[in-house]
Amino acid sequence: MNKVSFVQLSPSDNVVVAISELAPGHILEVGGESVATVNRIPAGHKVAVRAIKQGEAVYKFGSQIGSATADIAAGEHVHSHNLQHKHDVITEVPSTDPPAAPAKLERTFEGYVRPSGRVGTRNYIAVISTVNCSASVSQFVARRFEGDALADYPNVDGVFAVTHETGCGMGYATLRHEMLSRVLVGAARHPNVAACVLIGLGCEQGSMGYLFEKHGIVPLHAPDGEKLTRDKGDAIPVLTMQDEGGTRKTIERAVQIVKDLLPVVNANRRETVSASELSVGLECGGSDGYSGITANPAVGCAADRIVASGGTAMLAETSEIYGAEHLLVQRSRSPEVALALIERIEWWKEYVGMFGLELDNNPSVGNKAGGLTTIAEKSLGAVAKAGSTALEAVYQYAEQVHQRGLVVMDTPGFDPASVTGMVAGGANMILFTTGRGSCFGCKPTPSIKIATNTAMYDRMIEDMDLNAGTVVEGSTVDQVGEEIYNKILAVASGEKTKSELAGIGDYEFIPWTVGPTL
Amino acid sequence: MNKVSFVQLSPSDNVVVAISELAPGHILEVGGESVATVNRIPAGHKVAVRAIKQGEAVYKFGSQIGSATADIAAGEHVHSHNLQHKHDVITEVPSTDPPAAPAKLERTFEGYVRPSGRVGTRNYIAVISTVNCSASVSQFVARRFEGDALADYPNVDGVFAVTHETGCGMGYATLRHEMLSRVLVGAARHPNVAACVLIGLGCEQGSMGYLFEKHGIVPLHAPDGEKLTRDKGDAIPVLTMQDEGGTRKTIERAVQIVKDLLPVVNANRRETVSASELSVGLECGGSDGYSGITANPAVGCAADRIVASGGTAMLAETSEIYGAEHLLVQRSRSPEVALALIERIEWWKEYVGMFGLELDNNPSVGNKAGGLTTIAEKSLGAVAKAGSTALEAVYQYAEQVHQRGLVVMDTPGFDPASVTGMVAGGANMILFTTGRGSCFGCKPTPSIKIATNTAMYDRMIEDMDLNAGTVVEGSTVDQVGEEIYNKILAVASGEKTKSELAGIGDYEFIPWTVGPTL
Ligand SMILES: [Ca+2]
Ligand SMILES: [Ca+2]
Ligand SMILES: [Ca+2]
Ligand SMILES: [Ca+2]
Ligand SMILES: [Ca+2]
Structure with a gap:
């Protein structure tokens, strides 16, 4: 494609943007009309495509970006010398003017319909660390499923760890705690996450407990050997390193949980x-x-x-x-x-x-x-x-x-x-x-x-x-x-x-x- | 070893701490004297080992933890009922009373003496990410040196990535920016880091430039094929993903830099x-x-x-x-x-x-x-x-x-x-x-x-x-x-x-x- 000399961002705009520098007399073809530039217009700058009277609104993106501080001729450079805007802080909103809904589009894609009714675009297993103290362990678990480890599970997009730099050293139920909890719960319930396991250290400031009490996460503490899957309602397998006896034992147990989850998650299929x-x-x-x-x-x-x-x-x-x-x-x-x-x-x-x-x-x-x-x-x-x-x-x-x-x-x-x-x-x-x-x-x-x-x-x-x-x-x-x-x-x-x-x-x-x- | 019933944290303390619950009449042998407990002392609680008069200081850890609010007999339970402390905020310090230096100890260890004169206890190569946008790339570089990759370099403790969750979206030269920069510079110059490479995205808010300007990091932009090592003074190889042309090219180039550094770092030896x-x-x-x-x-x-x-x-x-x-x-x-x-x-x-x-x-x-x-x-x-x-x-x-x-x-x-x-x-x-x-x-x-x-x-x-x-x-x-x-x-x-x-x-x-x- 050839470079064009300008772009009009909305048909209702009274300015267009020069793509490259325009010499005076350059002809702009806009909406079936020809406008000649009056001044030199630097690249990225605006030029009026209609006459704009002092006090009149200047439109770009179909929106008012300010008002003319002088009469502006068609083809004239529009910038700080003839355009200004006062940014008013709005404190009251008596009414609004929402645009009409756009004409409906009927399109489809192939997604994973989850029991919640939400639809995933991917089919992952997540290892979610509730605190930084379990970040390494969570990453080590995920890394056991790299390379050929998922060869038998072609419908599983991967096993990944959700780790972060916080989860302790913060006030209980503070905004900081609540925001982190929303993020962790959002990962656990994400439609692209078919199943997950939560891993904590054990003594972190209520990170795990807060997820259960305030965000409705149902922990699944399964006896050894029992399979832990989403079949058991919404319950999520939960491990703490202090209960498991340290890093290695936690990793081994979480790896086994993920192995048990793999065939279940692999059975998921995309549908229209x-x-x-x-x-x-x-x-x-x-x-x-x-x-x-x-x-x-x-x-x-x-x-x-x-x-x-x-x-x-x-x-x-x-x-x-x-x-x-x-x-x-x-x-x-x-x-x-x-x-x-x-x-x-x-x-x-x-x-x-x-x-x-x-x-x-x-x-x-x-x-x-x-x-x-x-x-x-x-x-x-x-x-x-x-x-x-x-x-x-x-x-x-x-x-x-x-x-x-x-x-x-x-x-x-x-x-x-x-x-x-x-x-x-x-x-x-x-x-x-x-x-x-x-x-x-x-x-x-x-x-x-x-x-x-x-x-x-x-x-x-x-x-x-x-x-x-x-x-x-x-x-x-x-x-x-x-x-x-x-x-x-x-x-x-x-x-x-x-x-x-x-x-x-x-x-x-x-x-x-x-x-x-x- | 047998459980003891109490612990005295400093010989100058007038209280000791019960390890398990002590019945009244329990004999405590402290500093060659016997003291019988007067009350039941719960585990973890304090018991006086000398008489303490009302207003007198109570010492634990060799330090005053408060004053007696009543006369306390030897063997008596010391807690909120007879001990209090007013935490005064100090605003003026006319003089201090530093303790005498302890008797000199002459011990040695086997460490890595760096050109700066500082001594390392380990011999690492660090891949330092200046912004989260280069975190994955930095981790991918480090992971290329896992497993057997360092078999020929037995004196190298490892190649590790320093990554973090920030580096952009902050005010330039603010406290936040300065603190992060100190951490990154501290990693780059750490005595346990024999050599490092810095990787950034390119457009982050001056993260890299600030390290050069305010923290004296000397960037080494080496031509292809030239070896990048600490031999070249303090200069550190620096890559940005935008200059290199994206993730893969940056990874390949950084891996080559680390490969060039390995024999140099492996030549380091511990000395007494x-x-x-x-x-x-x-x-x-x-x-x-x-x-x-x-x-x-x-x-x-x-x-x-x-x-x-x-x-x-x-x-x-x-x-x-x-x-x-x-x-x-x-x-x-x-x-x-x-x-x-x-x-x-x-x-x-x-x-x-x-x-x-x-x-x-x-x-x-x-x-x-x-x-x-x-x-x-x-x-x-x-x-x-x-x-x-x-x-x-x-x-x-x-x-x-x-x-x-x-x-x-x-x-x-x-x-x-x-x-x-x-x-x-x-x-x-x-x-x-x-x-x-x-x-x-x-x-x-x-x-x-x-x-x-x-x-x-x-x-x-x-x-x-x-x-x-x-x-x-x-x-x-x-x-x-x-x-x-x-x-x-x-x-x-x-x-x-x-x-x-x-x-x-x-x-x-x-x-x-x-x-x-x-
Ligand atoms: Ca993270
Ligand atoms: Ca601490
Ligand atoms: Ca980090
Ligand atoms: Ca953004
Ligand atoms: Ca600004």
Whole structure:
């Protein structure tokens, strides 16, 4: 494909973005009309495609990114000299204006229907460590099932360990404890996890007990020789190293439990299910100047298709939503949903403020040089992943997500902690956009990595699943969105992603922690 | 050995601790005198061995744990009804009273003398991940050197990966960033690490650059084929996945670098060095009622021997020092050292206060039932690990420790985060006491695990290196201290600990993080 000279992110926009530097007099063909540039337009900067009067709204991504501070002629450069935006903190939401539901899409994929009714895209056995003190043991158990060990169990995607750096040295039932517990329970009950075993040390501060008491995990302490499987209702085999008599004995016993589980899990079969069973987490990591104009808007088009299919799309990374939250407020299903989002933003401001930091998404000097003018414009580049449908619900970190449609989960922007929250919430697919080139993967959920630019895609092709850089070479964002959506259905049905083929995902399951290590 | 009925923790104490319940009239032979118990004394509780007048100090661990609130007869039960302690917050330290230096010990071990002059007890190659985004790659590199891969390099203890859950999503040069950087630099320069390679993703928030700029790491970007070794001064080979073109290419290149390093590192030889080259971190994990009367005081005796040898003993776990800090203040080399400790305690109070928590080491209901009366007594059980020498310096988390003698490093009580700080500071040996039975290990430093009680020692003997439970069976704490000290010298010279034999230590290197994930 040939490079195009500009991209219009939404047909309703009155500005377009120059892909390469445009000389004065360059002809832009937009919506059947020709506009000649008035000034030199640097790459990544905006140019008006219609006359915009002083005080009139400037639209990009189909959203208002600010107001004109002077009359702007068609073809004129739009930037800090003639565009500004006041980021108002919303405190009251009398009403919202959710968009109409998109036309229904009827698509299917081949998934694992679990007894809970949820559908997995993978078929794993998880060895879940409740505390760091059992992390090595849990990893050693999983590693006994590498290589040829699963040759007789072709339907099992793997045995993996969920380990982390915490689980003790924290107040009982504090936010930190509760967040970790949600993550561990989310792993145990994940639709991609057909069976699991929990391993603890024994003396950690109630980590195990809290899972039983507050999160309804039913422990299965089986007598020797008895098979431990999901057949026994929801009960989960539980071991502690202190009861078992140390590392080696715990490993041997857990390995035996997994061996007993293998034939049961191997008997699971994929079946044709509606695409409404997709629960897709949206993540951006290592962004660049193209993220907001290629991969993120294309993911937004895919997110709209997921919602049109009846599935769930999860926007996360609250600290990066800040600045564009008013648009999600407007799109919220109800004032209550909008207020839940605002409450999370306010929590973040207070939380980072405790450490003398600010939630500040004002474009940096580099951003401004690259053509981003306002905070709304910058954040919209991230929020573009959420497409255009109504916001149906807002979840706390790692809460179980049951709502269909577009939802927000409160997570940090830090990729592994953010994705871990969405996976714990039940995400059976991750869309991960990257400009600089992240090699992220996260078991047990496949992560489709989408490059924002062709140069990086070519350089890191062993780690990239799709190239959205084609948007600046003539594809529309909608075409790339369709490509992403089809890839989701293929991967959900069993096609391996690049990070799965590389074996990534054992060190990227990272519970977000808030509060002190004691 | 036969069970003894009580233990006196210091010859100057006016109380002893009952090991089992003592009936009234039970004869205690203490310092050549016989004392008959007046009341029933529950196990773990204190009994006076001399008359103590109202207002007089009560001594345990050789330290004042409070004052008598009534006249106490020899043989009488000492607890909340006749003992109290007011925990005063110290704000001014006009003078201190450091004890005289212990008589010099002249011992040696067989260690690796590094070009820096520091001495290693092990000979490792480390693959250090600057950010979680390169954690999987770093682990994959290390795993290529498992099994028989090092058969030709018998002097190399192993190739291990230093990975963690952070390195991005944090403010540049914030406390969080600085603490992580100290830990990574501490690993790179550790005397047990003969050579290392640094691996990053490329776009993480200045993690790599900060190490170069603020911590003096000199990156070595070698042309293909050139050998990368420590021979080239202090320069360290550095790779980023984005420059290398993704996961596989980075792994292959790092594996080649490690292969080039192996013969160089294998050429290192142990030589006889003074025990003054010992730098020993003291840690307590999974304590029980015996921790404060068996293993911790015995470790204190070993710490005194380390100091007498001219080496360094590091007390840590600031949140567990709280309540006994006044005793360390008294023992401080100077008011400046004392004030540095107080400053850290004050920092902790403010830090946990931000989350609505308190630094509260008041004995819990369970502690009180077990015989612990005052906060000073409880904290002394932890501080007992520090022995009786003068406090020479106070370090921030993961700072490089160069001071000889007893020092404090500010760490949380959470074992892996605490030990990681001490290891980063240069600890070439860890003493780890445990009552409930922790199976902790931490590469690259051997961790000697010392059981507080014989029952657990027997049950978890595959994970325990020493049994301090013999203190309640007739050994003195000093005898066990001597046993620990001899074990340190043997392990420092190459004897493997139980956790090294079990292969533990790849998932326990955990940088302490303070401040928000963004
Ligand atoms: Ca993890
Ligand atoms: Ca900013
Ligand atoms: Ca992110
Ligand atoms: Ca680690
Ligand atoms: Ca500890």
